[in-house]
Amino acid sequence: MAQLQAAPPSLTLEIRSCTKCSLHEGRDHPVVGIGDGRSGLLVLGEAPGAEEDRTGVPFVGRSGRLLRSILLQELGLEEEALTISNVVRCRPPKNRTPTKVELATCWPYMERQLAYLQPRAILTVGNTPSRALLGTTEGITTLRGRTYDRNGIVIVPTFHPAAALRGRPEMEAAIRHDVRLLLPLLKFPS
Ligand code: URA
Numbered sequence: 071m072a073q074l075q076a077a078p079p080s081l082t083l084e085i086r087s088c089t090k091c092s093l094h095e096g097r098d099h100p101v102v103g104i105g106d107g108r109s110g111l112l113v114l115g116e117a118p119g120a121e122e123d124r125t126g127v128p129f130v131g132r133s134g135r136l137l138r139s140i141l142l143q144e145l146g147l148e149e150e151a152l153t154i155s156n157v158v159r160c161r162p163p164k165n166r167t168p169t170k171v172e173l174a175t176c177w178p179y180m181e182r183q184l185a186y187l188q189p190r191a192i193l194t195v196g197n198t199p200s201r202a203l204l205g206t207t208e209g210i211t212t213l214r215g216r217t218y219d220r221n222g223i224v225i226v227p228t229f230h231p232a233a234a235l236r237g238r239p240e241m242e243a244a245i246r247h248d249v250r251l252l253l254p255l256l257k258f259p260s
Pocket residue numbers: 114115116117118119122127128129130131133134156195196
C-alpha cells in the first residue's frame with residue numbers, strides 16, 4: 071500500500087478533525103488520500119464507501135481493487151506510485167451521492183491538495199468528481215473518452231469501476247481505454 075503523503079501535515083490534520091458538514095457524524099475515518107504525486111497522475115473518486123471509511127484509504131473495496139489493477143496493468147506503474155483521493159472525504163450514509171452542499175464544503179480541501187500535489191493529469195472516476203473538476207452537469211457517458219484542460223491540468227473522466235462489476239464488461243474496456251489516454255502524461259520517478 072502506498073504511503074500517506076498525499077497532503078501536507080496541516081491539511082491532513084484538518085481533514086481528520088473536520089466537522090464542517092454532517093457527514094462527519096457517521097464517519098470512522100475520512101479519506102485524505104494515498105501516494106505522493108510522483109507519477110504526475112492523481113486519481114479522484116467521489117467519496118469513501120464502507121471499506122474506505124473503515125481504513126481511511128481510498129479505493130480499497132471491490133471496485134477499488136479493480137480500478138487499481140487496471141491502473142497498474144495499463145500504466146505500468148508500481149502500487150507505490152499511485153496517488154488517489156476523493157472529492158468528498160467522509161462516507162455518505164448508505165453510499166448515497168454527496169449533496170451539492172457537502173461537495174462545496176469539502177472542495178477547499180481539494181483545492182489545497184491540488185496546489186500541493188501539482189498533478190499533470192487527473193483521472194476523474196464517475197460523475198461526481200468529473201462534474202466537479204469540469205464545472206459541468208453533463209453525465210459521465212458523455213464526458214468520458216477524451217481529455218480536457220483545467221488550468222493546465224489534463225482531466226480524463228472515466229466510468230466508476232462499480233459499473234464494470236455490475237456485469238457490464240464493456241465498462242471495463244472503456245475504463246482501460248480512458249486510462250491509456252494518461253500514458254503520454256506520466257512522469258516516472260528518476
Ligand atoms: N468509490 C469512490 O469514488 N471512492 C472510493 O474511495 C471508493 C469507491
